[in-house]
Amino acid sequence: xxxxxxxxxxxxxxxxxxxxxxxxxxxxxxxxxxxxxxxxxxxxxxxxxxxxxxxxxxxxxxxxxxxxxxxxxxxxxxxxxxxxxxxxxxxxxxxxxxxxxxxxxxxxxxxxxxxxxxxxxxxxxxxxxxxxxxxxxxxxxxxxxxxxxxxxxxxxxxxxxxxxxxxxxxxxxxxxxxxxxxxxxxxxxxxxxxxxxxxxxxxxxxxxxxxxxxxxxxxxxx
Amino acid sequence: xxxxxxxxxxxxxxxxxxxxxxxxxxxxxxxxxxxxxxxxxxxxxxxxxxxxxxxxxxxxxxxxxxxxxxxxxxxxxxx
Numbered sequence: 050x051x052x053x054x055x056x057x058x059x060x061x062x063x064x065x066x067x068x069x070x071x072x073x074x075x076x077x078x079x080x081x082x083x084x085x086x087x088x089x090x091x092x093x094x095x096x097x098x099x100x101x102x103x104x105x106x107x108x109x110x111x112x113x114x115x116x117x118x119x120x121x122x123x124x125x126x127x128x129x130x131x132x133x134x135x136x137x138x139x140x141x142x143x144x145x146x147x148x149x150x151x152x153x154x155x156x157x158x159x160x161x162x163x164x165x166x167x168x169x170x171x172x173x174x175x176x177x178x179x180x181x182x183x184x185x186x187x188x189x190x191x192x193x194x195x196x197x198x199x200x201x202x203x204x205x206x207x208x209x210x211x212x213x214x215x216x217x218x219x220x221x222x223x224x225x226x227x228x229x230x231x232x233x234x235x236x237x238x239x240x241x242x243x244x245x246x247x248x249x250x251x252x253x254x255x256x257x258x259x260x261x262x263x264x265x266x267x268x269x270x271x
Numbered sequence: 272x273x274x275x276x277x278x279x280x281x282x283x284x285x286x287x288x289x290x291x292x293x294x295x296x297x298x299x300x301x302x303x304x305x306x307x308x309x310x311x312x313x314x315x316x317x318x319x320x321x322x323x324x325x326x327x328x329x330x331x332x333x334x335x336x337x338x339x340x341x342x343x344x345x346x347x348x349x350x
Contacts, residue, residue, distance in 0.1 A: 110336065
């Protein structure tokens with residue numbers, strides 16, 4: 050598996066994400082936001098957490114317009130996989146790769162703690178290492194994680210089994226307790242919790258490992 | 272030519288920041304504030320001198336970047 054991790058000014062989970070991919074056996078290329086071409090032979094792009102461009106205008110809005118993100122959208126259109134975590138999820142909604150938007154947390158506070166999630170579908174390259182209904186514990190750390198979408202979009206996400214993770218104890222006001230969603234091809238996942246911060250017992254948990262292991266199994270050329 | 276864009280959360284979308292401001296106003300003794308909505312104003316200086324073209328340009332900017340129309344609405348004033 051060859052993973053590319055996009056680095057924006059203000060990204061701060063890029064190295065954690067690279068380490069998570071590497072721990073699963075991936076070759077990782079860091080991609081600076083000013084690049085206009087993706088490295089050759091990428092299987093997956095990771096969009097990391099942080100505060101790209103200082104969250105100016107709206108979280109993820111400026112990043113979504115960067116040339117490298119336009120390349121990322123083309124990559125996804127060609128069948129590439131994309132994983133957006135936290136700010137990366139915000140970027141993916143701003144590019145239109147995923148529907149809806151992430152608003153200010155309903156409680157207005159920055160929420161930083163480990164939360165319990167329910168895996169809602171094992172039918173994706175990201176979640177096939179989990180069982181549907183499995184409970185996992187992953188850290189969240191965000192101010193704008195309140196997932197919002199129109200009724201029709203929510204119905205479609207639910208109807209097509211595209212809600213990948215749901216909060217047990219909703220920390221931010223997200224519609225339908227949504228923590229992460231898939232695109233219609235199930236090759237793009239955006240989620241607010243941080244699987245890359247739960248891959249080693251030293252981090253306090255290893256529930257994120259299964260996501261990277263599953264991706265490696267799917268994307269490793271035979 | 273100057274343009275002024277007002278971006279607000281759409282009607283019906285809960286504005287938690289506006290709500291917090293409303294509570295703070297009540298705590299200060301301002302009574303009867305029934306609702307507060309908070310938004311942002313973006314001012315632009317444009318080289319374009321034709322108002323209709325300028326407005327079309329700014330509307331396109333709103334659709335592509337300045338507003339997220341999933342949750343926000345915008346209003347454009349020219350001149």
